[in-house]
Amino acid sequence: MKMNSLKLKLISLVMACMLANALIIAWLLLDSFQREKNTLAWQALQGAQETYVHLEENCTRTLSATLAALLADEKIAALYQQRDRDKLYRYTAPLFEILKNDFQVTHWYFLEPETAAPAIAQKCFLRVHNAALYGDVVNRVTYKNAVQTKTFSSGKELGKTAFALRVVHPYYHQGTLIGYMELGQEIDEFLSTMQKMTGDAFALIIDKRYLDQTEWKNVRNRKNLPQNWDDMKDAVLINDVLPNKEITRFEGEIEKIPAAGQILEEKQLGKSLYMKGILPVYDAAQRKVGGILILHDITKINSNMKRTLLYSAVSIFVLTLVLGGLIVFVLNRLVFKRLDQMNQTAIRVVGGDYNTKIVPTADDELGQFETLFEQFRNVFVNAVSGIENAESKTIKTKRPVKKRKPRRKP
Amino acid sequence: MGELYRLRRKIEQIIKDGNLDEHQTKGKITLECGLLLALINENTPDEVNALRKLKTAAEKLLGNF
Numbered sequence: 001m002k003m004n005s006l007k008l009k010l011i012s013l014v015m016a017c018m019l020a021n022a023l024i025i026a027w028l029l030l031d032s033f034q035r036e037k038n039t040l041a042w043q044a045l046q047g048a049q050e051t052y053v054h055l056e057e058n059c060t061r062t063l064s065a066t067l068a069a070l071l072a073d074e075k076i077a078a079l080y081q082q083r084d085r086d087k088l089y090r091y092t093a094p095l096f097e098i099l100k101n102d103f104q105v106t107h108w109y110f111l112e113p114e115t116a117a118p119a120i121a122q123k124c125f126l127r128v129h130n131a132a133l134y135g136d137v138v139n140r141v142t143y144k145n146a147v148q149t150k151t152f153s154s155g156k157e158l159g160k161t162a163f164a165l166r167v168v169h170p171y172y173h174q175g176t177l178i179g180y181m182e183l184g185q186e187i188d189e190f191l192s193t194m195q196k197m198t199g200d201a202f203a204l205i206i207d208k209r210y211l212d213q214t215e216w217k218n219v220r221n222r223k224n225l226p227q228n229w230d231d232m233k234d235a236v237l238i239n240d241v242l243p244n245k246e247i248t249r250f251e252g253e254i255e256k257i258p259a260a261g262q263i264l265e266e267k268q269l270g271k272s273l274y275m276k277g278i279l280p281v282y283d284a285a286q287r288k289v290g291g292i293l294i295l296h297d298i299t300k301i302n303s304n305m306k307r308t309l310l311y312s313a314v315s316i317f318v319l320t321l322v323l324g325g326l327i328v329f330v331l332n333r334l335v336f337k338r339l340d341q342m343n344q345t346a347i348r349v350v351g352g353d354y355n356t357k358i359v360p361t362a363d364d365e366l367g368q369f370e371t372l373f374e375q376f377r378n379v380f381v382n383a384v385s386g387i388e389n390a391e392s393k394t395i396k397t398k399r400p401v402k403k404r405k406p407r408r409k410p
Numbered sequence: 411m412g413e414l415y416r417l418r419r420k421i422e423q424i425i426k427d428g429n430l431d432e433h434q435t436k437g438k439i440t441l442e443c444g445l446l447l448a449l450i451n452e453n454t455p456d457e458v459n460a461l462r463k464l465k466t467a468a469e470k471l472l473g474n475f
Contacts, residue, residue, distance in 0.1 A: 344434070351437025352448045384448055391451055 007336050014327050018320040029312055033305045037298060038263060041275040044200055044296035045261040049279050051194050052292065056165060059190075060154045063167040063183045066099065067152075071181055077173045080110055080125070089131045096128045099183075107164055107184030111138055113177050114147050122147075125179065141284040142166045146180055155284025160215040162186050163206060163238060163281075163290070188239040191292075195241045200297070201274075203240035203247075204281070206290035207254045211236060235290070244269050247295060250278060255288050272299045338366050342373050354381040413456040417464050418447055424472050435471065442467035 070076060079088040092108065099105035108128035112120045122143075124134050145153035146168040154167045164184040171179040191202040213229055216236065220227055228237055237248050247267050257280040264276040274295040281290040338361060348356045358374040360367040425435050436447050443463040 347437035347441065348433040349437070350440040350446065351433035351435065353433035353437075356433075384446065387449055391449070391453070395451060395453060 007331070010331060011324075011328055015320075015324050018324055022316045022320050025316055026309075026313060029309055033309065036305065037266075037275065037302070040298060040301060041263045041277055041296055044198070044275065044294060045263070045277045045279060047198050048194060048200060048202070048277075048292065048294045049261060051197050052190065052279065055190050055193055056156070056187075059165055059185055059187075060167060062103065063105070063165070063185060064152055064154070064169075066103065066105065067167050067169050067181060067183045070095075070183075071169060071171060077171070077178070080171070081173060081178060083125075085126050085131075085134065088126055089128060092126075092128045093131075100129070104185050104189050105183055106186045107166065107182065109138075109180075109182035109184075110171075111143060111168075111180040111182060113171075113179045115177060116179075140166065140168075142168045143180060143182065145284070146170060150177075153284075156187060156281070157284050158206065158210045158289055160212040161219040162188075163204065166284070191239055191241045201240075201242045201295040203242050203293040204238040204290060205232070205235040205248070205250055205254075205293060206238050206281075207288075208234055208236055210283075210287075210289045238290070240293075242293075242295060243272075247274065247276060248293060250291065250293060252278075254280070254291055257288065257291055261294075266298075267295070272297060273302050274298065334362075334364075335366060338370065342370065345373075345377070349377055349380060354385065412452060412454055413461055414450050414454050414464065415452045417461070417468070418450045421447070421468055421472070428472075438471050439464070439467045442470060 076088070076092060079091055082088075088110065096105070096108050099108070106129060109124060110126040110128075112123045112125050114122050116122075122137055124136050124138055127133050140157050142153045142155050142157060145155075147170075150170050152167060152169050154165070156163060156165050164186045166182055166184040168180055168182040170177055171181045188204070191204060194200070194202050208229075216229055217227060220229075231237065232249060233251060235250055235254055237245075240248055242248055247269065250264075252262075252264075257278055259280060261277055261279040264278060267274045267276050275298050277294045277296070278291045279294065280288045281292055283289045342358060345356050345358050358370050358377060360370040360374070421436070421439065422432075424430075425432050440447050443460075443466065445460055445464055
C-alpha cells in the first residue's frame, strides 16, 4: 500500500480516532477511580468524625451520670464538709478503683468553690487518682465554665502529658455551694473503640506547644515507653492503634487542618494500601490542639479498581481492533475494491480490451460514478473502434494492386 | 513501415514472449505515454515527440527495451 494512498490515510485516521477514543475512555476511568477513592476516604473521615463525636457524647453522658450519682452521695458530701482529706480519700479510693477498672474513669477531683476563703478558693482539695498532689489552683476551662454557669461543664482538656475528657459540676449540699466535683477520662481508649466500630486504624497526635517536654519525657520513662518527642517536628504521638509507626508521621501544621478533616496521601504498607487522613481535635476552649490520624484500608477496592481498569483496557483494545478491522473491511468493500476495479478496467480498455465492462454494484455515489464510467467506456470503445475500422480500410485502399499477367492465347 | 508501428510490434512481441497480460501491459504503456497503441499502424507518421514518449514508457514498464 502506497504511503499517500487514500486507503492508508483513511485507515490511519480511523485508527487514530479509535486510539484517541480509547485513551479518553481510559483517562475517564482512571479519573473516576481516583474520585471513587477520594470519596471513600472522605466517607472514612466522616465516619471517624461521627464515631468520635458519638463516643465523646456517650462518654460525657456516662461521666455526667456517674458524677450526678456521686454528688448525691450524702456520705461523701459529709466527709468533704468535714475537710478531712485522708478520710475522704480512704472512703472514695475503693470507689474510684471500681470506676477506673470498670468504666475507664481516670480522674476524680474535689475542688474548692470560688466563694471559699482566698487562700483556698478555686484550689484542688483532693485528687482521688493522685492523693499526694493537692492545693494547686485549678485554671481549666471546664472548671471555669462550671463556676460561671453553675451547671455541667464538659470538654477535652490537655494536661501536661495526657488528653482527658472532663465533666465538672457544682457541688451543693442542702442548697449551699460547697465546691465542685470533677470526673475525667483519658481519651486514649477512644482510639481502640473507634477501631472496633469502623475497622480503620487511628493515632492521636498533639501539638507540642500544648505539652511540657520535660514532663513528657519523665512520663515516658516511668511507663517504660520509648522517647518520641523528636519523632515529628511540631507534634507528638500520644496514642495509636496503627499497624506501623512509620505512618503516624504528620509534618503539616495542626492549626491548618480544616474543620472537616483532610485527606493526606495514599500509603503502601507491605501488601496493604491505605488512604491516610487527619481530623482536628479541639480542646474545651475550642483551640485546635491536635489531630486524629486515620488510616483507611483501600487494598481491596484498589485491587478491584485495578482489575476493572485492566479488563476495560483489554476490552477497549480488542473492541478498537475489531471495530477498526470492521471499518477497514467495509471501506474496502464499499469503496476501494470498486475504485480498483474501475482503475483496472480503464487500463485494460486503453490497452485494447473492449469487452471488459463496469457493472455498478450499488446505487450509491460510487455506483453513479461506475454508471458514468461505463457510459464513458462505451463512448471511448465506439470511437476507437470507428477510427480503427476507418484506418484499416485506408490501409487496404492504399495497398498497391498487383497487375495480373495477360494470359497467353494458346 | 514507420518507426512508431515498428515499436508497437516490438512491444507486442515482448508481451507475447514474456507471457504478460496483453491488455493490461498495453494499457499501462498507453496511459504512461499518452498514445493509444491500437491506433498506431503502418501509416502512422513518425513524430519525434511521440516516438520518444513511447520508447520511454516501454522502457519504464518492460525494462531494457
